[in-house]
Amino acid sequence: MEIPSYVNRLKEACGAAIEEVSTPLGDLVVLVKADQIVEALNWLKEDEEALFDHFMDLTAVDYIGREPRFEVVIHLVSIPKSQRIRIKVHLDEDDPVMPTITPVYPAANWFERECWDLYGVHFTGHPNLTRIMLYEGFKGHPLRKDYPIKKTQPLMELRKPEVRRSDEAFEPGKNPNNP
């Protein structure tokens, strides 16, 4: 895939914010610095040739053991121009913080909450950065690779196996609800 011409103008407009442009497997991938992501997205949304008006997806990947550890991935689509772009942002392990992109794409609101919930990536300036999938009181971020694989945090006390076995044993003539 050839790199489209608007990417060069994006580089000129945003300067050092664009760290890398590549086209793995025919997809356009742009690596952007976290602190300038909002400017870059604004440019991509407004530019005549780019016109990325449709926000598709925002998620994160945990490359444990790599520095930087987290990668936030944003997918955009341009409906008038029929083109796609993938934006990546690298974030450090100790401090996975990036600015929220909700001013540019309001649809990213819940995606950022999900990303916070499951990966612990913090989006500064987000209107309501609370858990969206998991419940209040859940500790940790379960899709991080260092979250213990068998750890569960049930909301109530679970019934003991002995108790469970006793309701499996079915005695004819005995009403289990009226012992």
Next chain:
Amino acid sequence: MSIIEGRFEPNIIITSVDALFNWSRSRSLWPITFGLACCAIEMMATAASRFDQDRLGIFPRPTPRQADCMIVSGTVTAKMGERVRRLYLQMPEPKWVIAMGSCANSGGPYWQHGYHVVKGVDQIIPVDVYIPGCPPRPEALLDGFLKLREKIEQCTIAKKTG
């Protein structure tokens, strides 16, 4: 029966309280309407015209106060588990629970790993009938209801002494 047999006019049926209660309870099992995951689709198919669970007196009720039984159809997450138990506690006695599908029986595909799934709904509420399958076919769910009927028919209202 033989002492009183033939002593009454026609149209009078003589039975025991147990038989009457068990007959009426087992023939009008009203499950509470809720589904949790893919198994719920199969449960809805069971309620729809092709399998038609209405003909067995089984039709879903919108509130736990009117329900006799609960079909746990699908994956019980830790977040939902608390709600499932609250619904169960809101149902009046007598009440029965059918665990439908591998997820409700044992956690299903999530039986070992995973932060989010309760590994079997019997860890939260008592279960009367377990239906295996992923998902069980509607026939299997109907068979589960027939098994539950058999179980209800064994009940007695007499309290055990001692």
